[in-house]
Amino acid sequence: MDTDLAIIGAGASGITAARMAGALGLTSLVLEASPRVGGRVYTDQTLGLPFDAGAAYIHFSNRNPWMREARRLGIETRLWRGFTHFQMMADGKPLGMASGERRSKAFEAFWAHLDVLEQAQGETVFDQMSMADGARPLTPEGQAALGDMSRLGLGDQPERISLADYLEQWHGPDHVVPVGYGTLVAASAHALPVRLSTPVTDVETIKGGFKVQTPKGALTARAVIVTVSVGVLKAERIRFKPSLPNTVLRALDGFSMGALTKVALAFDGGRFGIGVGEDKIVMDAPLGSMTFEMWPYDRNLVLAVTGGDAGRALIEMGERQAVQEVLRIFSAFAGPEAHRHFQGGRLAGWWGDPLFEGGYSYAKPGAVSARQDLHESGVDGLYFAGEATCGGRFGASMTVAGASYAGWDAVNRAARFIQSGAVS
Numbered sequence: 545m546d547t548d549l550a551i552i553g554a555g556a557s558g559i560t561a562a563r564m565a566g567a568l569g570l571t572s573l574v575l576e577a578s579p580r581v582g583g584r585v586y587t588d589q590t591l592g593l594p595f596d597a598g599a600a601y602i603h604f605s606n607r608n609p610w611m612r613e614a615r616r617l618g619i620e621t622r623l624w625r626g627f628t629h630f631q632m633m634a635d636g637k638p639l640g641m642a643s644g645e646r647r648s649k650a651f652e653a654f655w656a657h658l659d660v661l662e663q664a665q666g667e668t669v670f671d672q673m674s675m676a677d678g679a680r681p682l683t684p685e686g687q688a689a690l691g692d693m694s695r696l697g698l699g700d701q702p703e704r705i706s707l708a709d710y711l712e713q714w715h716g717p718d719h720v721v722p723v724g725y726g727t728l729v730a731a732s733a734h735a736l737p738v739r740l741s742t743p744v745t746d747v748e749t750i751k752g753g754f755k756v757q758t759p760k761g762a763l764t765a766r767a768v769i770v771t772v773s774v775g776v777l778k779a780e781r782i783r784f785k786p787s788l789p790n791t792v793l794r795a796l797d798g799f800s801m802g803a804l805t806k807v808a809l810a811f812d813g814g815r816f817g818i819g820v821g822e823d824k825i826v827m828d829a830p831l832g833s834m835t836f837e838m839w840p841y842d843r844n845l846v847l848a849v850t851g852g853d854a855g856r857a858l859i860e861m862g863e864r865q866a867v868q869e870v871l872r873i874f875s876a877f878a879g880p881e882a883h884r885h886f887q888g889g890r891l892a893g894w895w896g897d898p899l900f901e902g903g904y905s906y907a908k909p910g911a912v913s914a915r916q917d918l919h920e921s922g923v924d925g926l927y928f929a930g931e932a933t934c935g936g937r938f939g940a941s942m943t944v945a946g947a948s949y950a951g952w953d954a955v956n957r958a959a960r961f962i963q964s965g966a967v968s
């Protein structure tokens with residue numbers, strides 16, 4: 545065998561797996577389709593002002609391993625001020641305190657309703673429910689608030705997302721990384737055995753392990769860790785021989801990929817009377833509400849975020865038109881001079897990228913065991929990792945932390961398998 549472990553994908557999961565493999569004395573090779581590491585954690589520098597095109601927040605930073613990694617690498621992190629301060633806007637003007645208060649009350653009512661349901665019927669009551677089902681008793685304005693949280697937090701419309709899956713997720717304080725979360729993750733990959741621009745097309749079980757095929761040739765490994773997104777697996781971009789067991793195919797059916805989407809706008813220094821950190825959420829943006837993070841780290845940059853069908857609509861426009869559309873929405877509150885000071889923009893359209901097929905995974909209503917079922921590939925020596933597989937014990941799916949825990953867990957399982965002598 546060429547290596548103990550072939551790791552497919554050099555995102556947070558694959559990078560963590562490769563670091564762990566080294567620590568356990570296993571040889572590994574990471575095969576990455578794109579010409580860079582980091583996957584959905586990527587600090588885009590093309591506007592001359594760095595911004596995180598994918599993950600930006602070190603979620604639940606009190607237990608997130610990337611806080612330790614940042615300290616090890618000497619990379620600064622800062623506590624994020626949270627999301628509740630975003631000023632609500634409509635028709636180019638602030639909506640006033642009452643709307644914000646009604647919104648907070650809607651979230652309280654949502655949680656109170658779930659408590660009542662659980663006390664009456666037990667926690668399995670949520671298994672078949674969507675986020676929208678959970679919000680059903682709220683006022684229309686309350687349901688809209690939940691819808692925004694769903695699209696902007698989870699990346700898709702509330703009627704598509706399993707409530708039970710959402711309730712499994714960890715919560716806690718967020719940290720941010722001034723030089724970029726992507727910069728941190730890329731630094732962590734330094735000196736790891738990564739082959740870039742090497743897409744895996746086929747994984748075949750052979751005597752003693754696996755043959756992993758790429759356009760640059762094949763390699764053999766005792767065990768394989770697959771970290772590509774469930775979107776990529778569902779699109780069958782990698783063929784498995786023999787084909788994957790039905791349990792895995794059913795698990796994949798239980799997932800969709802959300803469409804969290806960012807647009808970065810760079811300006812020449814004009815700030816339109818808006819201060820650093822005076823972030824906005826535009827409630828009446830034509831495609832669906834959109835947040836604007838203002839001048840992060842005092843950079844001449846505005847970061848717009850939307851999700852779900854609004855994100856998909858932007859991506860379908862193509863980068864040029866999407867940037868113009870977001871600039872137009874921005875100008876409605878910043879003023880027409882925004883166009884004069886505009887320098888350039890970028891669309892981070894993960895849902896339209898065949899290497900990702902979306903922002904991150906969510907389970908569909910009813911698919912309560914999808915994450916666990918994917919975790920067990922049913923094939924000795926073949927392990928799925930990546931953010932989608934991290935549920936249950938590590939309630940961190942969808943996130944960089946979850947992807948990393950899953951990579952770590954997959955290497956441990958692979959090490960036990962290899963050391964058990966089951967491969968010859």
Ligand SMILES: Cc1cc2nc3c(=O)[nH]c(=O)nc-3n(C[C@H](O)[C@H](O)[C@H](O)COP(=O)(O)OP(=O)(O)OC[C@H]3O[C@@H](n4cnc5c(N)ncnc54)[C@H](O)[C@@H]3O)c2cc1C
Pocket residue numbers: 552553554555556557558575576577578581582583584585597598599600601602603742743744745771772773776781782804805806892894899900902903904929930931932942943944945947
């Ligand atoms: C806009 C956006 C914002 C987000 N915000 C946050 C946040 O603030 N905090 C947070 O924790 N998480 C956030 N996330 C989610 C987070 O980015 C992901 O959960 C995490 O990065 C996934 O890591 P991964 O290693 O599982 O997968 P990936 O990062 O997708 O890594 C898989 C790798 O496999 C590669 N690949 C694909 N196909 C092949 C192939 N055939 N052969 C070889 N390689 C292949 C891909 O190029 C990729 O590099 C966000 C995601 C998006 C899109």
